[in-house]
Structures are given as C-alpha cells and as structure tokens.
Amino acid sequence: MTKEVLLSVNGEPRPARASAATTLLHVLREQLHLTGAKCGCGYGVCGACTVLIDGKPARSCLTLAAMCEGQSITTIEGVSVNGELDLIQKSMLECGAVQCGFCTPGIVITAKALLQENPKPTREEIRGALAGNICRCSGYVAIVDAISAASEASR
Numbered sequence: 001m002t003k004e005v006l007l008s009v010n011g012e013p014r015p016a017r018a019s020a021a022t023t024l025l026h027v028l029r030e031q032l033h034l035t036g037a038k039c040g041c042g043y044g045v046c047g048a049c050t051v052l053i054d055g056k057p058a059r060s061c062l063t064l065a066a067m068c069e070g071q072s073i074t075t076i077e078g079v080s081v082n083g084e085l086d087l088i089q090k091s092m093l094e095c096g097a098v099q100c101g102f103c104t105p106g107i108v109i110t111a112k113a114l115l116q117e118n119p120k121p122t123r124e125e126i127r128g129a130l131a132g133n134i135c136r137c138s139g140y141v142a143i144v145d146a147i148s149a150a151s152e153a154s155r
C-alpha cells in the first residue's frame with residue numbers, strides 16, 4: 001500500500017507516493033525523474049546514490065522515502081545554479097576526474113558536504129571522506145586533485 005508523501009527536493013515541494021519500503025532513490029529516479037543519483041549496488045556499499053539530507057550525505061538506496069518528509073533533500077541536479085556548474089563540478093572536469101561518470105554525482109555530493117564542514121581539507125581528509133564512494137575507473141588521484149583544487153579556489 002502506498003501513501004502520498006511530500007518531499008522537499010532541491011528547494012521545491014515534490015509530492016510522491018511511497019510504501020513503507022520505498023526507497024528515496026526509487027522515488028527520485030522513477031517518480032521525480034531525477035536520475036543523477038545512480039543505483040550502483042542498491043545496498044549501501046558504492047555511494048553512487050548519495051544525496052544530501054539536511055546537508056549531510058546519505059545513501060538514498062538505504063533511505064526510506066516516507067522518512068524524508070520535513071527534511072531538505074539535495075540531489076546532483078540541485079547543485080548547479082541557473083545552469084552554471086558548481087565549483088566542484090568544474091574542477092572535476094578540469095582535473096580529468098570524470099571517466100565513465102557513474103560515480104561522479106555521488107562524489108560531488110560527498111565533496112560538497114566535506115567542503116561545507118571543512119573548507120580546507122588535507123588530501124588525507126578528502127580520501128577519508130570519499131571512503132564510501134567507489135570509483136572503479138580512476139585511481140582517485142584526479143578526484144582528490146579536483147576536490148583539493150575546488151577547496152583552493154573557494155578561499
């Protein structure tokens with residue numbers, strides 16, 4: 001049985017339908033057509049589905065949509081402003097940190113939360129923050145370079 005839930009996604013009220021078991025990732029992708037968050041594993045391991053919930057990174061594949069009423073959800077679609085890429089997104093492109101791109105939305109979201117909390121992270125701190133985001137294409141060096149460069153550019 002489903003019921004209507006009213007979510008706040010990227011600053012807008014977004015009604016959806018969810019059962020007690022419907023994940024936020026399912027609602028985002030299948031109902032709201034926000035397909036930036038990816039389903040890599042579906043059980044909390046890869047980080048490809050990461051979104052911000054009240055500013056904190058969260059696995060949307062493990063989050064029940066019905067529990068998100070009253071919380072502020074930000075997806076990768078909400079990161080750019082007026083079509084302009086966010087600083088971290090630009091930096092990822094400039095540093096060659098995007099290969100297949102499947103992990104990139106989750107990494108950008110995780111990096112945004114990191115820089116919000118710690119605007120000057122060390123490379124070790126960046127690596128630590130990314131521990132739950134799997135990239136199977138890169139060796140992470142370019143990704144850490146990109147987040148580091150975004151941090152420098154925002155000072």
Ligand code: FES
Pocket residue numbers: 038039040041042043044045046047048049050059060061062
């Ligand atoms: S799809 Fe959510 S952690 Fe992999």
Ligand code: FES
Pocket residue numbers: 097098099100101102103104134135136137138
């Ligand atoms: S760029 Fe392909 S998985 Fe990270």
